[in-house]
Amino acid sequence: MRLPPFQSLVDAHAAELHRFLVASVGPTDAEDCLQETLLSALRAYPRLRDGSHLRAWLYTIAQHKATDAARRRARHRAEDLDGVRPAYLCEPQHELVDDGLWARVRALPPKQREAIVHRFVFDLAYKDIGLRTGTTEEAARQNVATGLRRLRMEVDR
Amino acid sequence: MSELERRLARPPASAPFDIRAAATMLAQRATEAGLVDVAYGSLDSPLGKLIVAVTRRGVVRIAYEGEVEEGVLQELAEGVSPRVLRAPERTDAARRELEGYFAGSVRRFDLPVDWTLVHGFAVGVLKATARVPFGHVATYAEMAASAGSPRAARAAGNALHINPIPIVVPCHRIVPASGGIGGYGGGEERKRFLLDLEGALRV
Numbered sequence: 001m002r003l004p005p006f007q008s009l010v011d012a013h014a015a016e017l018h019r020f021l022v023a024s025v026g027p028t029d030a031e032d033c034l035q036e037t038l039l040s041a042l043r044a045y046p047r048l049r050d051g052s053h054l055r056a057w058l059y060t061i062a063q064h065k066a067t068d069a070a071r072r073r074a075r076h077r078a079e080d081l082d083g084v085r086p087a088y089l090c091e092p093q094h095e096l097v098d099d100g101l102w103a104r105v106r107a108l109p110p111k112q113r114e115a116i117v118h119r120f121v122f123d124l125a126y127k128d129i130g131l132r133t134g135t136t137e138e139a140a141r142q143n144v145a146t147g148l149r150r151l152r153m154e155v156d157r
Numbered sequence: 158m159s160e161l162e163r164r165l166a167r168p169p170a171s172a173p174f175d176i177r178a179a180a181t182m183l184a185q186r187a188t189e190a191g192l193v194d195v196a197y198g199s200l201d202s203p204l205g206k207l208i209v210a211v212t213r214r215g216v217v218r219i220a221y222e223g224e225v226e227e228g229v230l231q232e233l234a235e236g237v238s239p240r241v242l243r244a245p246e247r248t249d250a251a252r253r254e255l256e257g258y259f260a261g262s263v264r265r266f267d268l269p270v271d272w273t274l275v276h277g278f279a280v281g282v283l284k285a286t287a288r289v290p291f292g293h294v295a296t297y298a299e300m301a302a303s304a305g306s307p308r309a310a311r312a313a314g315n316a317l318h319i320n321p322i323p324i325v326v327p328c329h330r331i332v333p334a335s336g337g338i339g340g341y342g343g344g345e346e347r348k349r350f351l352l353d354l355e356g357a358l359r360v
Contacts, residue, residue: 002231002234002235003234003235003239004230004231004234004239005195005230005231005233005234005239005241006234006239006240006241006242007180007197007230007241007242007243008227008230010179010180010183010242011176011180014174014176014179014180015174015176018174018179019168019171019174022168022169022171023168023169026169027169027170027171027172030171031179034179035179035182035183035186038183038187039183039186039187039190039192042183042187042192042240042242043190043192045239045240046194046238046239046240101161101164101165102169102170105165105169116165119165120162120165120166121168121169123166148159148161148162151161152159152161155161
């Protein structure tokens with residue numbers, strides 16, 4: 001089994017993972033999530049048995065980190081409602097504005113969010129989304145369709 | 158394509174991604190977490206760019222320009238650990254001594270050496286080589302004898318030729334008994350330069 005030096009994974013995939021995370025959790029959390037993703041990957045790396053699906057493996061870890069970050073965000077919002085709002089939880093000033101659609105994407109259930117990001121940010125075919133996310137082509141098509149339906153309902157409302 | 162899909166095809170707003178900053182931050186955090194098994198950096202020397210790799214034990218690899226960087230890193234990943242990261246600060250001590258050596262202020266390296274990439278007969282040969290002092294030379298046969306096989310001069314030459322830690326393990330100080338300076342893994346020109354730097358070339 002030949003694992004490449006970890007630095008080559010960083011050089012080859014950090015930029016696209018960052019794009020994935022910007023779409024999944026927003027630009028503010030993306031950098032932290034990227035660091036968490038790469039650190040977790042590095043920690044587990046020598047125990048990997050198979051070096052042939054490294055990219056999909058990295059995306060799986062990034063997906064988990066994105067879901068954790070979304071959960072943290074939701075918890076913070078709940079705390080806001082209780083009137084507990086430490087300064088460091090205030091919305092960052094430099095959050096870049098888009099039209100709000102991506103905020104809705106980020107609020108989708110993880111599987112749908114991930115499939116939509118791969119489909120539209122990376123313009124991947126369903127077969128490749130399946131490979132990248134460890135599911136089937138059919139499941140990827142389903143997740144995109146369900147996600148789109150949900151978004152359409154929210155946007156039209 | 159629906160209006161919604163057209164909007165999704167426009168990527169979300171984001172500041173440009175700075176991969177250097179992200180990689181530097183990762184190296185820092187990974188070092189703090191004890192997750193970097195092999196750290197490497199580079200150094201400009203009179204002999205061209207050098208790649209210097211260190212482990213927790215010491216210097217494990219020095220590569221001359223001309224060896225393909227990917228090849229060197231892959232060798233480290235397979236021979237030491239795949240947790241290889243560019244973390245130049247970790248190589249500072251080694252780079253400082255090498256700079257001092259080329260500037261003439263360092264005559265003996267105090268760097269610990271990690272012998273992980275050296276195997277078999279080569280271990281004895283290279284450890285004997287490491288004891289040959291600055292400005293001196295020894296022969297292949299003498300190194301073979303130090304490693305326990307006086308008649309294995311050729312094998313000693315082969316071991317020296319693939320020395321993973323040139324300069325610090327001074328394989329350039331080993332020359333043929335028959336005269337001349339002999340071959341060198343980094344090319345004969347570099348060997349001549351190093352012997353000349355040490356005043357060991359008798360013209």
